Amino acid sequence: MESMLNKLKSTVTKVTADVTSAVMGNPVTREFDVGRHIASGGNGLAWKIFNGTKKSTKQEVAVFVFDKKLIDKYQKFEKDQIIDSLKRGVQQLTRLRHPRLLTVQHPLEESRDCLAFCTEPVFASLANVLGNWENLPSPVSPDIKDYKLYDVETKYGLLQVSEGLSFLHSSVKMVHGNITPENIILNKSGAWKIMGFDFCVSSTNPSEQEPKFPCKEWDPNLPSLCLPNPEYLAPEYILSVTCETASDMYSLGTVMYAVFNKGKPVFEVNKQDIYKSFSRQLDQLSRLGSSSLTNIPEEVREHVKLLLNVTPTVRPDADQMTKIPFFDDVGAVTLQYFDTLFQRDNLQKSQFFKGLPKVLPKLPKRVIVQRILPCLTSEFVNPDMVPFVLPNVLLIAEECTKEEYVKLILPELGPVFKQQEPIQASNMILLIFLQKMDLLLTKTPPDEIKNSVLPMVYRALEAPSIQIQELCLNIIPTFANLIDYPSMKNALIPRIKNACLQTSSLAVRVNSLVCLGKILEYLDKWFVLDDILPFLQQIPSKEPAVLMGILGIYKCTFTHKKLGITKEQLAGKVLPHLIPLSIENNLNLNQFNSFISVIKEMLNRLESEHKTKLEQLHIMQEQQKSLDIGNQMNASEETKVTNVGSQQIDKVFNNIGADLLTGGESENKEDGLQNKQKRTKDLTDTLMDNMSSLTSLSVSTPKISASSSFTSVPSTGLGMMFSTPIDNTKRNLTNGLNANMGFQTSGFNMPVNTNQNFFSSPSTPGVTKMALGTPSTLPNFSAVSVPPAGGKQTQQRPTDMSALNNLFGPQKPKVSMNQLSQQKPNQWLNQFVPPQGSPGMGSSVMGTQVNVMGQSAFGMQANPFFNPQNFAQPPTTMTSSSSASNDLKDLFG
Numbered sequence: 037m038e039s040m041l042n043k044l045k046s047t048v049t050k051v052t053a054d055v056t057s058a059v060m061g062n063p064v065t066r067e068f069d070v071g072r073h074i075a076s077g078g079n080g081l082a083w084k085i086f087n088g089t090k091k092s093t094k095q096e097v098a099v100f101v102f103d104k105k106l107i108d109k110y111q112k113f114e115k116d117q118i119i120d121s122l123k124r125g126v127q128q129l130t131r132l133r134h135p136r137l138l139t140v141q142h143p144l145e146e147s148r149d150c151l152a153f154c155t156e157p158v159f160a161s162l163a164n165v166l167g168n169w170e171n172l173p174s175p176v177s178p179d180i181k182d183y184k185l186y187d188v189e190t191k192y193g194l195l196q197v198s199e200g201l202s203f204l205h206s207s208v209k210m211v212h213g214n215i216t217p218e219n220i221i222l223n224k225s226g227a228w229k230i231m232g233f234d235f236c237v238s239s240t241n242p243s244e245q246e247p248k249f250p251c252k253e254w255d256p257n258l259p260s261l262c263l264p265n266p267e268y269l270a271p272e273y274i275l276s277v278t279c280e281t282a283s284d285m286y287s288l289g290t291v292m293y294a295v296f297n298k299g300k301p302v303f304e305v306n307k308q309d310i311y312k313s314f315s316r317q318l319d320q321l322s323r324l325g326s327s328s329l330t331n332i333p334e335e336v337r338e339h340v341k342l343l344l345n346v347t348p349t350v351r352p353d354a355d356q357m358t359k360i361p362f363f364d365d366v367g368a369v370t371l372q373y374f375d376t377l378f379q380r381d382n383l384q385k386s387q388f389f390k391g392l393p394k395v396l397p398k399l400p401k402r403v404i405v406q407r408i409l410p411c412l413t414s415e416f417v418n419p420d421m422v423p424f425v426l427p428n429v430l431l432i433a434e435e436c437t438k439e440e441y442v443k444l445i446l447p448e449l450g451p452v453f454k455q456q457e458p459i460q461a462s463n464m465i466l467l468i469f470l471q472k473m474d475l476l477l478t479k480t481p482p483d484e485i486k487n488s489v490l491p492m493v494y495r496a497l498e499a500p501s502i503q504i505q506e507l508c509l510n511i512i513p514t515f516a517n518l519i520d521y522p523s524m525k526n527a528l529i530p531r532i533k534n535a536c537l538q539t540s541s542l543a544v545r546v547n548s549l550v551c552l553g554k555i556l557e558y559l560d561k562w563f564v565l566d567d568i569l570p571f572l573q574q575i576p577s578k579e580p581a582v583l584m585g586i587l588g589i590y591k592c593t594f595t596h597k598k599l600g601i602t603k604e605q606l607a608g609k610v611l612p613h614l615i616p617l618s619i620e621n622n623l624n625l626n627q628f629n630s631f632i633s634v635i636k637e638m639l640n641r642l643e644s645e646h647k648t649k650l651e652q653l654h655i656m657q658e659q660q661k662s663l664d665i666g667n668q669m670n671a672s673e674e675t676k677v678t679n680v681g682s683q684q685i686d687k688v689f690n691n692i693g694a695d696l697l698t699g700g701e702s703e704n705k706e707d708g709l710q711n712k713q714k715r716t717k718d719l720t721d722t723l724m725d726n727m728s729s730l731t732s733l734s735v736s737t738p739k740i741s742a743s744s745s746f747t748s749v750p751s752t753g754l755g756m757m758f759s760t761p762i763d764n765t766k767r768n769l770t771n772g773l774n775a776n777m778g779f780q781t782s783g784f785n786m787p788v789n790t791n792q793n794f795f796s797s798p799s800t801p802g803v804t805k806m807a808l809g810t811p812s813t814l815p816n817f818s819a820v821s822v823p824p825a826g827g828k829q830t831q832q833r834p835t836d837m838s839a840l841n842n843l844f845g846p847q848k849p850k851v852s853m854n855q856l857s858q859q860k861p862n863q864w865l866n867q868f869v870p871p872q873g874s875p876g877m878g879s880s881v882m883g884t885q886v887n888v889m890g891q892s893a894f895g896m897q898a899n900p901f902f903n904p905q906n907f908a909q910p911p912t913t914m915t916s917s918s919s920a921s922n923d924l925k926d927l928f929g
Contacts, residue, residue, distance in 0.1 A: 062147040070099050076171035077161035098158035102151040118261045125234035136200030138221050138229040157224035163217035166299030186400045188367035193228035195363045200230045202354035205281040209239035209247045214264040215287035226406040235264045251279040267301040274314045282348035289343025296331045321346045336362040367399050374411040389424035413448040423464035430472045441479045453488040466496045470511045477518035497531040502541045509547040513554035549585030553592050561599050580622045591634050603645045606638050
């Protein structure tokens with residue numbers, strides 16, 4: 037890799053050094069920048085040809101440079117002879133002006149080191165193209181090395197040389213004297229141009245019909261650059277020291293032979309013995325047969341044979357050669373017409389341009405791009421000719437690469453995109469561009485599309501011509517995929533909508549709807565729902581074609597897998613619009629059936645989607661209910677574990693109460709024992725009933741929200757479930773802190789119903805109430821109570837719940853036993869009731885738990901099954917004894 041870079045560096049350095057040394061100090065460099073060495077030409081290929089540009093105008097040129105170092109080996113007088121010969125040739129070329137002669141743009145300039153002059157841009161000499169690479173940079177450029185002449189190029193090139201000789205012979209009365217491949221230059225467009233007038237001979241009697249041309253005798257002692265190339269020189273130059281216009285025609289014949297034989301001349305001449313070589317050449321020419329010309333095309337073979345004839349008068353002249361059938365090739369004629377285009381009027385040009393699309397496919401791409409395209413684009417300055425030229429330019433663009441299109445064609449199309457005058461030509465231009473819109477959008481860079489191409493499309497949509505609008509609407513869907521989304525959304529769609537709403541043409545309105553329907557797939561779903569569908573309701577006309585167009589857009593949106601219409605849109609906007617349209621009187625039976633079919637399809641989709649949604653919601657609700665019941669069952673299991681801890685706490689407080697009240701009377705103990713045994717028996721029966729009811733609970737019990745589960749009890753109703761103060765004298769208490777303390781139940785009944793819900797409101801069906809036994813002096817805390825077995829159900833009035841406010845107030849500080857003995861019963865009880873939301877006590881009624889195993893009220897824990905709605909007090913009554921009253925008097929004073 038490094039060696040390659042070094043080689044490249046050395047090559048660039050060498051080329052730069054050559055250029056610098058060649059033109060250093062030459063006046064040409066004041067006005068022109070000299071570029072890369074590209075070719076060689078002139079007599080002996082002595083002239084190096086460089087790329088160049090004019091500094092002031094940036095115009096491209098070719099710079100011909102003769103380096104005087106090439107003649108350092110000659111003596112001074114020989115050097116002067118060479119320089120004079122070269123100067124004479126360039127000066128003569130500068131004076132002559134003709135399309136077939138190389139155009140000089142800056143005359144010859146001489147410096148100490150070189151001669152230089154500038155011409156039109158050049159590709160190479162014919163000798164370079166035919167394989168003679170003398171005086172070319174090394175390595176040879178692939179552009180020249182791989183260059184192959186097409187038949188049409190060869191034919192038209194030889195025709196151009198013939199036309200150039202015809203100009204010299206007929207108009208200038210001059211013999212060129214050195215027609216060779218070195219002196220035929222191919223310019224940038226591929227045209228063949230004549231140069232190298234070093235040995236030209238002018239007529240001594242230009243006014244007479246028979247011109248006379250003086251001829252110099254061949255001097256073999258002169259330097260080679262002071263002599264013409266003998267391999268292309270007519271025999272009479274050497275043998276008879278005469279020359280005439282026919283001598284150039286012989287040279288033309290040898291050039292034609294070389295072109296068809298890869299640069300090889302007819303004869304090789306020994307320059308040391310020139311006379312002997314030419315004498316032998318005469319014998320060969322006299323016996324020249326068709327076998328020697330096998331590589332030459334048959335249609336021109338006889339003409340070449342005539343050109344190589346020994347007798348000058350037998351040779352056809354230049355004017356005759358331009359008219360031979362060989363040059364009547366359609367490609368050559370087309371190229372020849374382009375060269376004379378500036379002489380034609382608009383009518384002739386328009387007829388020629390109309391037939392050109394048939395010829396272009398027959399021509400090689402290089403010929404089209406180099407020769408024809410520049411001629412076509414030059415006609416864009418003529419507005420009337422643009423509609424005739426533009427189709428050919430776009431046809432060429434199809435065969436070009438994107439890079440060639442951007443470099444060669446797009447810059448010329450810029451003004452045409454914006455042309456609006458004259459109106460008729462402008463409309464034709466719009467039609468042509470619209471027909472080739474896919475080509476423009478494919479090869480034009482995005483910035484140019486946005487700045488030049490799309491504005492032209494918008495102008496077509498707003499054009500007054502209905503034909504242009506229709507064509508534009510028909511063509512837009514074919515290239516919609518090439519338009520960027522913001523341009524389509526913000527510029528193209530609004531103009532299509534305006535064309536539909538504002539036009540008076542039914543065809544434009546229908547085509548607008550069809551166009552929208554075809555480009556829906558390139559739009560965003562929500563843009564269609566929010567912009568396109570509401571637009572359909574603004575269309576005023578009710579013609580069947582318009583209605584079917586509206587239906588088509590609805591159907592496309594509804595059935596497209598990327599778009600679709602939501603059921604809300606269907607129910608709220610689409611169906612209310614379509615159904616009235618379906619009964620328009622203008623519709624025939626088939627159109628009505630189309631409407632009804634789409635409407636039914638929409639209704640079925642609407643029904644299916646909404647039904648599916650409701651079913652899914654129902655399933656989710658059922659699953660949630662099942663999950664909640666499962667959580668309730670898990671909570672009941674946890675409650676059983678919690679009750680064990682409750683009993684431990686109750687036992688501690690019971691023992692404390694027994695120790696404090698040991699000094700009581702035996703009568704009190706006996707009463708307490710009897711009450712305890714009675715409660716134990718009642719609670720045991722109740723628990724047995726509860727266990728049987730729990731096993732029959734159904735998991736399918738409907739879920740009830742928390743707000744409806746506790747409507748019968750205020751949210752602050754935590755604690756003991758009493759709504760009124762308790763009379764000290766009527767409590768069934770044996771002592772203050774005994775295990776047989778008041779607030780115990782004589783019975784605890786659970787409902788035995790498979791549909792029971794412990795969290796339901798009193799109005800929940802299938803749920804019975806649980807009765808919690810209380811003394812007869814206490815009120816019943818349930819609106820509905822269930823009596824024990826064999827008992828009679830009674831209806832009781834709900835009690836006032838306001839007394840609970842003191843019971844569930846803020847937690848009081850702890851008090852001593854002395855302070856406790858001086859408090860009222862309710863105050864003493866509140867010391868042991870945790871505040872709402874404290875640990876061990878639920879923040880709602882749902883979190884309250886009742887000790888049902890005969891323990892004291894101080895052992896209450898959170899129990900999810902305890903709910904005032906689910907528990908009712910049975911009418912069972914516990915009577916207080918006189919000993920209990922005495923103990924209370926002793927305890928509370």
